[in-house]
Amino acid sequence: MTAAARPDLALKLAGGARYGTDLDRPGMLWAALVPSPVAHGRVRSVDLAPARRRPGVVAIDADDLPGLLPGGGGDADRPIFPANEIAYRNQPLAAVAAPTLAEARRAAAAVRIDVAPLPALIDLETAFPEWPGSEAARSPHVIAHVHARHGDLADAFRTADRVVEETYRTSGVHQVPLEPHACVASVADGRWRVETSTQSPFGVREDVASLLGIPEADVVVEGAWVGGGFGGKGSSLLEPYALLLSRAAERPVRLALDYRQEFELGRTTLPSVIRLTTAVRDGRIVARRVRLLLDVGSSLPGRDFATGYSIGFLLGPYRAPAFEVEGYGVRTNKPPFGPHRAPFAPQCAFAVESHLDEVARAVGRDPVAFRAEHLWHDGDTTPFGQRVGPFGAAAALEQARATAERWRAAAPPGHGVGIGIGFWSTNTGAGGEVRLVLSPTGLTIVQGEREIGSGSVLRGLAAVAERALGLPPDRVRVEYLGTADAPFDSGVFGSRTVGAMGRAIVEASAALRATLAERLGSAGPIRLDLADGELVAVGPDTRRPVRELLAPAERSAGIVATGRHFAKPNAIDEGRVVTGEFYAFTDFTGSVHVAEVAVDRETGAVRVERYAAFQDVGTVVDRATAQAQVEGGIAMGLGIALTEEAVWSEEGRLLNPHLLDYRIPTLGEVPVPDVTFVEGFAGAGPFGAKGLGEPPIVPVPAAVAAAVRDASGAHVTELPLSAERVARALKLL
Amino acid sequence: MTPSPTGLRVNGRDAALDGMPDDERLLDTLRWRLGLKGTKEGCRTGDCGACTVLVDGASTLSCLTLTREVEGGEITTIDGDSEDPELRRVRAAFADAGALQCGYCTPGFVLALAGLLKERGRAAPVEELLDGLQGNLCRCTGYAAIVRAVALAREAPT
Numbered sequence: 001m002t003a004a005a006r007p008d009l010a011l012k013l014a015g016g017a018r019y020g021t022d023l024d025r026p027g028m029l030w031a032a033l034v035p036s037p038v039a040h041g042r043v044r045s046v047d048l049a050p051a052r053r054r055p056g057v058v059a060i061d062a063d064d065l066p067g068l069l070p071g072g073g074g075d076a077d078r079p080i081f082p083a084n085e086i087a088y089r090n091q092p093l094a095a096v097a098a099p100t101l102a103e104a105r106r107a108a109a110a111v112r113i114d115v116a117p118l119p120a121l122i123d124l125e126t127a128f129p130e131w132p133g134s135e136a137a138r139s140p141h142v143i144a145h146v147h148a149r150h151g152d153l154a155d156a157f158r159t160a161d162r163v164v165e166e167t168y169r170t171s172g173v174h175q176v177p178l179e180p181h182a183c184v185a186s187v188a189d190g191r192w193r194v195e196t197s198t199q200s201p202f203g204v205r206e207d208v209a210s211l212l213g214i215p216e217a218d219v220v221v222e223g224a225w226v227g228g229g230f231g232g233k234g235s236s237l238l239e240p241y242a243l244l245l246s247r248a249a250e251r252p253v254r255l256a257l258d259y260r261q262e263f264e265l266g267r268t269t270l271p272s273v274i275r276l277t278t279a280v281r282d283g284r285i286v287a288r289r290v291r292l293l294l295d296v297g298s299s300l301p302g303r304d305f306a307t308g309y310s311i312g313f314l315l316g317p318y319r320a321p322a323f324e325v326e327g328y329g330v331r332t333n334k335p336p337f338g339p340h341r342a343p344f345a346p347q348c349a350f351a352v353e354s355h356l357d358e359v360a361r362a363v364g365r366d367p368v369a370f371r372a373e374h375l376w377h378d379g380d381t382t383p384f385g386q387r388v389g390p391f392g393a394a395a396a397l398e399q400a401r402a403t404a405e406r407w408r409a410a411a412p413p414g415h416g417v418g419i420g421i422g423f424w425s426t427n428t429g430a431g432g433e434v435r436l437v438l439s440p441t442g443l444t445i446v447q448g449e450r451e452i453g454s455g456s457v458l459r460g461l462a463a464v465a466e467r468a469l470g471l472p473p474d475r476v477r478v479e480y481l482g483t484a485d486a487p488f489d490s491g492v493f494g495s496r497t498v499g500a501m502g503r504a505i506v507e508a509s510a511a512l513r514a515t516l517a518e519r520l521g522s523a524g525p526i527r528l529d530l531a532d533g534e535l536v537a538v539g540p541d542t543r544r545p546v547r548e549l550l551a552p553a554e555r556s557a558g559i560v561a562t563g564r565h566f567a568k569p570n571a572i573d574e575g576r577v578v579t580g581e582f583y584a585f586t587d588f589t590g591s592v593h594v595a596e597v598a599v600d601r602e603t604g605a606v607r608v609e610r611y612a613a614f615q616d617v618g619t620v621v622d623r624a625t626a627q628a629q630v631e632g633g634i635a636m637g638l639g640i641a642l643t644e645e646a647v648w649s650e651e652g653r654l655l656n657p658h659l660l661d662y663r664i665p666t667l668g669e670v671p672v673p674d675v676t677f678v679e680g681f682a683g684a685g686p687f688g689a690k691g692l693g694e695p696p697i698v699p700v701p702a703a704v705a706a707a708v709r710d711a712s713g714a715h716v717t718e719l720p721l722s723a724e725r726v727a728r729a730l731k732l733l
Numbered sequence: 734m735t736p737s738p739t740g741l742r743v744n745g746r747d748a749a750l751d752g753m754p755d756d757e758r759l760l761d762t763l764r765w766r767l768g769l770k771g772t773k774e775g776c777r778t779g780d781c782g783a784c785t786v787l788v789d790g791a792s793t794l795s796c797l798t799l800t801r802e803v804e805g806g807e808i809t810t811i812d813g814d815s816e817d818p819e820l821r822r823v824r825a826a827f828a829d830a831g832a833l834q835c836g837y838c839t840p841g842f843v844l845a846l847a848g849l850l851k852e853r854g855r856a857a858p859v860e861e862l863l864d865g866l867q868g869n870l871c872r873c874t875g876y877a878a879i880v881r882a883v884a885l886a887r888e889a890p891t
Contacts, residue, residue: 005828005831006831006833008836009827009828009831009833010828012833012836012839013811013824013827013828013833013839013843014771014811014812014813014814014824015769015770015771015772015810015811015812015813015840016771016812017836018770019773019837021773021774022764022770024765024768024770176872177835177837177872178773178775178781178783178835178837178838178870178871178872179773179775179835179837180775225835225836226835227773227835227836227837228834228835228837228872228873229835230872258777259775259776259777259778259781452835453834453835453836453837453873454834454873455834624831628831628834628873628874628877628878631874631875631876631877631878632834632872632873632874632875633875634875635872635874635875635876636872636875658776658778658780659776659778659780659781659870660778660780664870664872665876666867666868666870667863667866667867667869667871667876667879667880668863668864668867670875670876670877672876672877672880672881673875673877
């Protein structure tokens, strides 16, 4: 079978893909949000009159919601406009729409806002001058607390030869999709319709319904082409405002963020402080203690996704007989925490790998050999009591070590080589459904996700169907439907598209094969072949064109089969949980990276010279898209490692909401990496595939930090490894 | 308001600019006045390169260009088919290398590379061409496939 190309190449190369920012409707108004001037405060008054006096302007604030919403409003904990307490700077206090964008902006500026400022908590460490002890869980700033332990920790620490404790710090990072958030809403006849650039049309539908207090059935979400998501477009952001303005104006309304707002209002990974303590006896880790302070912005109390998921990554893919983890989600006056490709896992891997490197050096061991000895294998149990199952990290590490040795032998002075190990898991989401329609000439996959760029929908799902049905290449088409017509699916996130939806395709394919076998009167396996442009069902001893196997009712559409997939059950040993919710992994995907860097001994500037990735993948479903995920993940990880850092003032103003000051890697800063897939360690997806959207970003900062240390001796414990931080570690500053 | 004395030629066709305000940016003229949405709006501050078009064959950031500045000029965008030899060559190279994912930066990269090939010629060292693309940001591909596309664009026969 020859590899099929992405089916969106020609369209995108002719400028024909319509993204969220391109949406346009006749009679459409343009909208703008009215931002809070403070990060924390109380709303005294919002005066819309000066905006409303301008021609053609519609303006709304909290007072208008009861009149606009049939149920009077939605989730009181997540108000559309804060009626009282402002949670973060630029939080929308009102929204306006006007015939042009310039008029909408002028109208927004005309709204008179009166707020009483309150002290804002911006830097999470100022809430905890001392490291949090048991009283921290009662701090008014802590809104999530998770705690788990296992084994005899006290004994392990008492009898250890050596205990190493370190503190790491990580920075806030942005997703930076080149397309900012954008949508067009049109409310009419009780239908709340919105077209939007999203990773999850059904997620937006659920969110909008809950925020506005209207039935999900009244909300219709149509996905546009997505100009990059990276986790930032997984739930609603602008849609409720656009919908409310459309309802008020009785016209379609377009709302898009400008790029500065994309930085200021986007929800993403925020700063953290990580304390790691490791006890070693006879050259072996006997106990590990992990404490995490994670900035969760103005997230709601009780939502411990950030802490409860991340903390699993802070133990790394390593054996330890005893452990304790404790995580605190600290509420600050920033926008709520949101997912960023492999949320917080690259930061965790950076801390874990750098720390174990330090531990190994402290006990006189080779850092890589020390990690290799503790690495999980199939048959091991995770700290949370899950069976590891097939895990390709050790096999990947073996290859990575050979590459690292070769590179180190050839490296010029000033260069260093480092290895980073990370793991991830294929998320299965809240379940979903896919419909297959087999016609005499091809197969259509009918589903509810838009292609966000990775190729997982348009190419990945097609590749699964080709393999499941033995279909000739290029006979599979992926059809997208909006939420009114599509089978439910929970979204393109968590490296789940091929893993979860692919399983639904395999199930539906089995149903199709059974139908064909029955109609063919064949007991053996069925495959599909192509003859004279038509599909032919082929059994062990018979073959007939699909056309002749259709029932009368199927002659216009084709044979329809439906497949489903469900979330995998939680397999954590709850006996190890003291408090909070921890999240189970479905499978374990290892990523081992090798970086070669040059460190400037005068400025501390780091340049990545060479890069190699060894990726545990289960089985490669489509080589070109798989390789593209690894290449893209590495580049994004290099940003986290070296340059990307959101900086806030003490008043909660984002100081670098701009691509010039928030530096993502450019073409000249990313070497073309060597990518090697490690197959044979089966995961949760179809044919044993493992999700690939996120794993390749996880070990990048760890690999770069190890290489920087190898090159210069600088042990940097904060991300990113900016020239300034490296220079400080080298005592140049 | 005085009607504009001249217009633009966009992708080989005349485009009228009647009633256009003097401060309109070329990006907005293309996208919202002429409905040519292939040119992408990213940062609007000249940092991402997504809005790159050709003005008289030269790679230009349409977000930082006032339309009045380029009146009477020949504008080339990604939209639709094109007879432009460099543009065709670059498109084919991007397709062969699979050098896009979400595709939002793609129009800017394609036009920027077409402009570089016009300016420097195919014999220009590959490093020079790659250097010339540093003002175009891509968040999906890690640039690896784009680097392969640049090599293909130089090597492919005419």
